[in-house]
Amino acid sequence: MTRDERFENGLTMLRRIDGEAGQKVIDSLADISPELGHQVVAWAFGDIYTRPGLPLRDRQLVTLGALTALGGCEPQLEVHINAALNVGLTPQEIVEVLLHSAVYCGMPRALNATFVAKKVFAERDLLPVTAP
Known part of the structure; x- marks a missing residue:
């Protein structure tokens, strides 16, 4: 899966779980550490939260x-x-x-x-x- 696909999967899961609150956290990182925001979405929500276990x-x-x-x-x-x-x-x-x-x-x-x-x-x- 590409970096962008992982991010999109994570964004879908983030919105499902956290709604607007999750997006606010990601947005708050845009001017200081957009990469941290990307990793929260792609890794935590795209890779971990989507696991079937x-x-x-x-x-x-x-x-x-x-x-x-x-x-x-x-x-x-x-x-x-x-x-x-x-x-x-x-x-x-x-x-x-x-x-x-x-x-x-x-x-x-x-x-x-x-x-x-x-x-x-x-x-x-x-x-x-x-x-x-």
């Missing part, structure tokens, strides 16, 4: 857990919490994965991620979230 909802569960564990990724968490909702995860499932993350990455990181989720849910009129 996991459904998109499972990929988003992994992404939420990883971003929570890393800490300091609140802007990316916001994008990916929206993406998780876009691919079919429920607010309850997202809250559960963030709660589960507390065991492995600590309470402060899980709290930060949960507050990001709360912001996203409020913006999408999904509060209050009821327990499963």
